[in-house]
Amino acid sequence: MKAADIEQYVDAKAEVVSLSDLLVRVDGPGRATWQDLPVTPGVYAVVLPSWRDHSFAASAGWAKHAKPTVPDLLRNKQDRILTAGPTDILYIGKASHLRKRVRQLARFGMGRARKHRGGEWLWQLDGIDKACVRMWCCSRGRSEPLERELLERFRHDHGDLPLANRN
Secondary structure (H helix, E strand, C coil): CCCCHHEEEEHHCCCCEEEHHHHHHHHHCCCCCCCCCCCCCEEEEECCCHHHHHCCHHHHHHHCCCCCCCCHHHHHHHHHHHHEEEEEEEEEECCHHHHHHHHHHHHHHCCCCCCCCHHHHHHEEEHHHHCEEEEECCCCCCCHHHHHHHHHHHCCCCCCCCCCCCC
16 A cells, blocks of 8 residues: 555545655744645645665654654564555554644654654654655544544555554
């Protein structure tokens, strides 16, 4: 399963923003603008093509509130996922308000927010700033079941959840 498969599944084109752009907004001077991000409910995925070539750090870098795991655990999970088939998906999440949730993800990654349960292992991946966040809007009440469906499809295709989604 790749991010392009999600577009076909939800029958909608993703809105895309680079993770490095989001991180710069958090760490930039003055108050960052997030107006280009959707305010609707939806699902989002952190996507990085060719992440097989990236290594894992023992710490979560700037994400000081993250609880890192052992790099070998991440390498083993990476091997299981990619042995089953290629994917560019590192994390799938849901949001009742995409702008708030994606902003919270970026702020968490820069150590500015404590509350972003899930995706903590993203910040251990070398080169995570080269990833992008793809967002798909949906109707109210649909984001949670849609996230479950997408995670189940990913697990079916790859034998495990995406790298940064925990069991």
